[in-house]
Amino acid sequence: xxxxxxxxxxxxxxxxxxxxxxxxxxxxxxxxxxxxxxxxxxxxxxxxxxxxxxxxxxxxxxxxxxxxxxxxxxxxxxxxxxxxxxxxxxxxxxxxxxxxxxxxxxxxxxxxxxxxxxxxxxxxxxxxxxxxxxxxxxxxxxxxxxxxxxxxxxxxxxxxxxxxxxxxxxxxxxxxxxxxxxxxxxxxxxxxxxxxxxxxxxxxxxxxxxxxxxxxxxxxxxxxxxxxxxxxxxxxxxxxxxxxxxxxxxxxxxxxxxxxxxxxxxxxxxxxxxxxxxxxxxxxxxxxxxxxxxxxxxxxxxxxxxxxxx
Ligand SMILES: C=Cc1c(C(=O)O)[nH]c(=O)[nH]c1=O
Numbered sequence: 001x002x003x004x005x006x007x008x009x010x011x012x013x014x015x016x017x018x019x020x021x022x023x024x025x026x027x028x029x030x031x032x033x034x035x036x037x038x039x040x041x042x043x044x045x046x047x048x049x050x051x052x053x054x055x056x057x058x059x060x061x062x063x064x065x066x067x068x069x070x071x072x073x074x075x076x077x078x079x080x081x082x083x084x085x086x087x088x089x090x091x092x093x094x095x096x097x098x099x100x101x102x103x104x105x106x107x108x109x110x111x112x113x114x115x116x117x118x119x120x121x122x123x124x125x126x127x128x129x130x131x132x133x134x135x136x137x138x139x140x141x142x143x144x145x146x147x148x149x150x151x152x153x154x155x156x157x158x159x160x161x162x163x164x165x166x167x168x169x170x171x172x173x174x175x176x177x178x179x180x181x182x183x184x185x186x187x188x189x190x191x192x193x194x195x196x197x198x199x200x201x202x203x204x205x206x207x208x209x210x211x212x213x214x215x216x217x218x219x220x221x222x223x224x225x226x227x228x229x230x231x232x233x234x235x236x237x238x239x240x241x242x243x244x245x246x247x248x249x250x251x252x253x254x255x256x257x258x259x260x261x262x263x264x265x266x267x268x269x270x271x272x273x274x275x276x277x278x279x280x281x282x283x284x285x286x287x288x289x290x291x292x293x294x295x296x297x298x299x300x301x302x303x304x305x306x307x308x309x310x
Pocket of ligand 1: 069070071072073100126129131194218
């Protein structure tokens with residue numbers, strides 16, 4: 001069995017990446033990922049200036065997954081750009097960079113800086129942070145998304161990707177696919193970000209479990225798998241020439257297989273990685289190999305996008 005994937009000019013020996021935001025905010029965390037079984041790594045979404053993020057507690061896990069309202073804590077884009085400048089791109093696993101500016105101007109300033117640096121990285125522009133009080137997820141505003149992508153394409157002259165929020169209606173799948181179809185620079189879409197603004201209740205304490213936004217936060221884990229798979233399949237169908245990165249609910253080889261069957265080129269692991277640590281990537285990789293052997297598949301391409309309908 002061969003788990004290798006070559007896409008958008010990068011080679012990965014397996015399709016597993018951390019989800020942006022998980023275990024990727026500091027150089028120490030990024031180095032731990034670099035030494036893990038991950039096929040590639042991605043940085044925490046960055047802003048123009050460093051941010052402390054929301055007040056704690058801002059993350060909680062449950063039996064079925066997680067809720068977070070981190071509030072985009074990060075060291076600022078220069079820190080991650082510096083890590084990328086020092087990275088051994090030629091010999092090491094691919095490095096992806098997540099960008100999530102607080103405004104159009106901030107996004108353009110950061111993307112121009114990344115363009116200027118001309119590093120062999122893939123940029124994932126985050127259109128879906130659900131945890132900035134008072135700020136809507138750009139991905140739910142189709143006109144704003146189209147404007148942002150048109151402006152970014154002028155300052156960042158290479159293919160890049162976008163991190164999308166989950167959509168829940170075929171009309172919205174279609175509208176966002178039209179926006180992305182109209183932007184030739186989009187080489188990939190990552191589906192999905194957390195399901196925004198859920199509420200987890202601690203029954204004993206009769207209380208919410210995180211402080212920001214009176215307990216509202218992005219939901220991840222088992223809760224989101226069906227929604228993630230639907231978004232992967234729907235965007236893979238609508239954007240045949242672009243890659244889809246599957247993210248949401250992956251905690252074993254089984255869910256990784258499902259995402260790829262639904263059309264994902266590679267996949268990202270979030271909540272499971274946060275809870276179990278980087279060893280989960282070794283486990284998931286090995287489980288995926290076993291599953292493929294049991295099913296008689298030699299490569300990921302043997303089954304990618306081959307989900308049967310009835
Ligand atoms: C970049 C901010 C995000 C955050 C955050 O930093 O609160 N949490 C998420 O689940 N998704 C995000 O995109």
